[in-house]
Structures are given as structure tokens and as C-alpha cells.
Amino acid sequence: DSGVTQTPKHLITATGQRVTLRCSPRSGDLSVYWYQQSLDQGLQFLIQYYNGEERAKGNILERFSAQQFPDLHSELNLSSLELGDSALYFCASSFQGASEAFFGQGTRLTVV
């Protein structure tokens, strides 16, 4: 158990819908990362937050947004969903940006 909790584990939704993925980092970790993993794209970095502020942005679509709350949990919002958004979404946390990241078990999103 990495200490990073992601909910829900599985999510099935229709195209055009909006979903929210939730991540609780390890106790004491200030950085939260979001990654998308699909079969043909590998592990794609989406966004990083550090202590409530956006720190780095990767290949995140405009339809996607994220935030980190004062209690350090984070949410990833995906809207106007398309079939191609079906993937595993991982959250990871670290104490600081430079230290090792601990991953949650992921949320498997299926868009039908």
C-alpha cells in the first residue's frame, strides 16, 4: 500500500459527460501529480500541484482541469468526454517535487 488513495477505482460513462477523479496523497506529501496511461500512449504526464498551486503542466487537454485543495487532496475533472479519453488515470504524490513519487492504484475510465 503506497498510501495514495484514488477513487473511484472504475468509472464507466458516456461520451459528452463529465467526471471527477479524486486523489488523497500520502500524509505529509505536498506534491500531487496526475498521469494518463493508455495502451498506445504510455504514461503521459498531465499536471502537477505543489501545496495548492499548479507547478507544472504536461499534455493536459483543455477539456481537463485539476485542483489541489487546502487539505492537499486533488481532483481531476474531465469534461466533454470522448472515446479516446478511456484510459487509466494515476495520481502520485511526493513530499517535494524532487523526491520519489508514490502512486495510487489508478482509476480506470471507460467512455462508451
Place this chain on the structure above:
Amino acid sequence: GDSVTQMEGPVTLSEEAFLTINCTYTATGYPSLFWYVQYPGEGLQLLLKATKADDKGSNKGFEATYRKETTSFHLEKGSVQVSDSAVYFCAVSGGYQKVTFGTGTKLQVIP
């Protein structure tokens, strides 16, 4: 920004064969280097790490040495087992920047 290049897979080996997965990186300053492993159906787990030049990280028979002069962090294991079948990710992290991952190398070990 930081970047990681690792050898493309899949890599298929027979049990007890020697494993090398190459990884090179670009980063400013004095980054930390990591290898993560993802077993089927699971999230990524830290396998080993090295925080400064010439450090050797090791775990579960896997080793990797931080080579600053060649900006490399190759993963090795002397004798692989079927249970080592997984996807291996090399990663680099420096300062307060994000942890940057390579694209992953799938390893399949056959009996």
C-alpha cells in the same frame, strides 16, 4: 525541461537470462534518478533510486548506477524470473520540478 529516453520494448528473455534496460536522461543540476515497476493490473511502484553521481541503487536483485558522465541509469539483473515480467519505467527528478518518466519498457520472461 527534463527528459528520459529508455529502450523500447518489448524485451523477451528466457528465465535466468541477464537483463539490461537502457536509460539516459537530460536534466539540469543534480537530479535524482529512479526505476519504477508496474506489474499487470497495478500502479507503479518504486523499484530503486539513486540520488547522486556514482550511487548504486539496488532492490530485489535489480541494480542501476547513476553515471553522470554518460547521463545514464541502466537497469540490470543477473538472472530474471518469470515473476519479473512487468513494465519498467526510468524517471528523473531535479529541484522542485516534476518527476519525469520514460515511456516504459515491457519485459516478458518466458520459462
